[in-house]
Amino acid sequence: MGFPPEFKVVVDKEKCIMCRRCTIECPYGVHVWDEKKKTIIRKEENCVACQRCVFTCPTKAIQIEVRPPAYSPHPVWTEKVRRDIRLQAETGSVLLVAMGNEEPYRRYFDHLVIDACQVTNPSIDPLREPIELRTYLGAKPDYLELEESYSDIKLKTELTPNLKLETPIMFAHMSYGSISLEAQKSLAMAAKEMGTYMGSGEGGLHKDLYPYADHIIVQVASGRFAVHEEYLKVGAAIEIKIGQGAKPGIGGHLPGKKVTEEISQTRMIPVGSDAISPAPHHDIYSIEDLSRLIYALKEATRYKKPVFVKIAAVHNVASIAVGIIRAGADGVVLDGFTAGTGAAPQVIRDHLGIPIEVAIAAVDQRLREERIRNRGSIIASGGIRSSADVAKAIALGADAVYIGTAALIALGCTVCKQCHRGKCAWGIATQDPKLRKRLKPEEGARRAANLLRAWSFELKEILGALGLNSIESLRGNRDRLRGIGLTEVELEVLGVKPAGR
Amino acid sequence: MNVDSSILDIIRAKKLIERRDIAPRIREEGDFVVVDAKGLHYRILNEVVYELAEKYKKIKLINVNGQRYIADGLRGDYYIEIHGTAGDDLGAFMNGPEIVVYGNVQDGAGNTMNAGKIIVHGNATDILGHSMRGGVIYVEGDVGYRVGVHMKEYKDQVPIIVAGGTAGDFLGEYMAGGRIIILGLKRRFTSEIVGDWIAAGIHGGAIYIRDSIEEDRLGYGAKIAEFTEEDKKYLAKILEEYCRTFGYDLNKILEHEFTKIVPESHRPYGKMYTD
Amino acid sequence: MCGLAGILNRYGKRISGNKIITMANMMEPRYDGRGGGFAAYGIYPQHRDCYALHIYFDNEDAKELTEEFLKEHVLIVKDEEIPTRKIKEIPKRYITWRYFVEVPEKFKNNEHDYMISVVMGINDGIEGAYVISSGKNMGVFKATGMPRDVARLFKVEKYKGYLWLAHGRFPTNTPGWWGGAHPFNILDWSVVHNGEISSYGTNMRYLEMHGYKCRLLTDTEVVAYLFDLLVRRHRLPYELAAVALTPPFWKHIEKMPPEKKKLYTYIRMTYAPAMLNGPFAIIVANSTTMIGLNDRIKLRPLVTAKDDEFTYIASEEAAIREVAPNIEELFAPKAGVPVIAKLEVD
Ligand code: SF4
């Protein structure tokens, strides 16, 4: 049983000059040259609306439209539900999807508004007055011990290593394998330029990325691919991945067919073999085991790097985070349920986990109640779409954020949700050498850095409007947020007052 | 000598001023009328000044201490002498008068003034000459933060601020025109002639600082321009009166190195926004 | 807009309240009459070793409950009404009472924290009772009104102290109830404040993590608690506590010599949530020190001067000139750089 196409490919015959560019650009076989008929035929059923042809057509002759619903409407048995069932009836398989949660849950960011100054305190103009975004990630002591001698003051306390960010936005972990080397390079270059960091993902570090390693947080995931002593030492920090927001409780799987020569070298596994990340770390079945791994990594790197632990935001995220900080981590990464992924079972992606906003609020509050908020940073990740989201995440209590999908969009991604198929038309989620060429790292870096630049500037505008000249005065400052259209319980969980109060 | 009693009647008639002791405070002295401001509320003092201005061109205020808004919005060729500390917003919106202060001035002196002169034999504090559109302000000593913020010029109206001492941060912030000259002859509390973020957001006018200034102390949108012979001639002209007023040696002042700071462009933020 | 004034006799000589009242009166255009107050150190020498609790009660019930609570937790050496005048400008709304109390022997080793919890216990636990000040040999007098009237109401001119703070208020953001007027006090610390602490939420949550309860509906209380935390509990010298509260910009830290740069970086990292942001000028005092401080980009005014005996701090020069006409060196401190005046006797 086939499916009616989801999209309509509309070509303006008057504009089309038959250059055949679209037949080359489209990796999904929509535009196909028919040698016999000397014309292009369009296989609409293959179209994923990646927009590649639309952008590259020299005469802008192509438009992709959503087909009007082909099914008789039903509020419960939506078209999507019916499609899914038919597909599963056909294949007997788990539905595999890419990018983030698509269910229409409440997005709390869209129910929070930010304060501004009027009269009583002057707003600050970021164009002329200094506004600081520098952020340090890592453990801070409860207080500083000083040695006061007659003439000067000396520090007794030594701080453990922290990461210095010039803007509180980092690029999320996306492994080499799930995305192309060009995409990783783009982000690494941008991170270095902007004084921030990118996550390596769990696929190891390609040797081309070593020059940027001081701006890369290297990940240690359950598969331990490519985790070796040098990898740990070159990175700026280490992140243990317990779970990810798009698929809490689920491991990862890079199919053997994607394990090319280069990937095999980087991941240190044979060409063509499946790369399987087990759901749990098999040396971590409890919190004390996590502590053992944290300290094993700290020992191995002579206590020179902060070690973070990433978890998916789940129901009891607050107590888990407390455990993680007490276990010795320098920070906890919370990955909300709208986080993107290169591939995940749809049922997991759309139904497990909790929103990032709630997770930040709960974790920040609990760490304070336990009086250990200073002992680790909170890095929020998953579904951060704009500088406003960044500001709200920080006001709720995050120290910094990771952006994944937004960073990819900066590189050209159109969120066509086909990452798992490895044919990304924009050269991002693919290992195909021809497709990879479409992304030039210099251009990608320029765009990714620009995004950070623009968002950083917008953050300064927000801080200025709040009358704050430094980001630390926004951190955890829920007093400057108000909720709109939220229930009393939701407001309580988020720790914000309703608008008007 | 006593002043015209009709003026006192007018002052008394104003509801605001019911005090009987206003007469002994006002007397004539040569071609000056003198007011003893000791303990007077600023509204009373200013009402008196406005009334006296109907008849006298030269007004002397003694024992001033912190009264605000003196000579605000006053228009014409008055000469006002102030002895003591002038309060906030001295000469705001003023259009023409000359004010000479023997003492310090508080925040906001010369705020949005259009024409005239303020001469301070002392120090000034923050936002001196805010949004000033014309006239001159000469300060013998130090000036505070955000001096000359959003000063502007219009056609042949070019406002000028000269300070003999030092200035705080954000000098000439958002400056859209006019000239600010900081001489740093006396450095009472700091070795630095001016603070940080100089001329942040400047998009018109120029600042002359009598010292070398490192690039990284400029605010966004400002740049250092060459200090030319032309500039020197200009300063010689401008500073002549200043030096005469405070007894400084013009040649010695001009011997020293100057840094000239100007806008990078007249639309510094053109690139920052996109739609 | 508000007006601040402070005066310290560095040799501990006690002077009447007249000087500080004059200073406050000089800045009247800065107030709207919805809050004024004074803090005075050295006014209760006969009970110098007792905590002097100034408490306002809504009614007799609150007073009774509070006294029960006090009897349970401290030793009341003496108690009496805080004397007032009947004036038409400020109708008396509260019962104003003072208690001279001592901490029971078994809590003596942790006296300070114990007293803080007693004060917070009353403010937080007893409805209609507000502890206005709680230090030794000092007291706060404040109400809704102009400082000159508050002074008349409480007969402030009759007290003699060596360190005085005054505040006149033009409130914009918090309700004008008596307890919301300044000075704000906790034990030895008193604060007067002009402006707004825009970082209040961040500071408050940091303080709550350290056991302070911010319940007085004013952003000023965080300043007092922060000084208590940083100076008393964490033992930072005043100069460095000021660095934590209004640190230099990173740009300036980068240019410091290595040792200093490290110290300042550590302070900013460790005390990031203690940073005070927003436009403000404050005067903070305890029994030995008076500190003036304004925000990092100097959005509120502050001037200071010194003569042989006294150090003065005020929002306006005129306030200082009026009580010290012959003063010579009068200056406005730089943004974020504290003025610290210490008692030179012990
Ligand atoms: S790329 Fe555009 S112009 Fe070229 S063949 Fe395709 S539709 Fe026609």
Ligand code: SF4
């Ligand atoms: S990365 Fe590529 S495949 Fe994945 S959603 Fe974006 S454009 Fe589509």
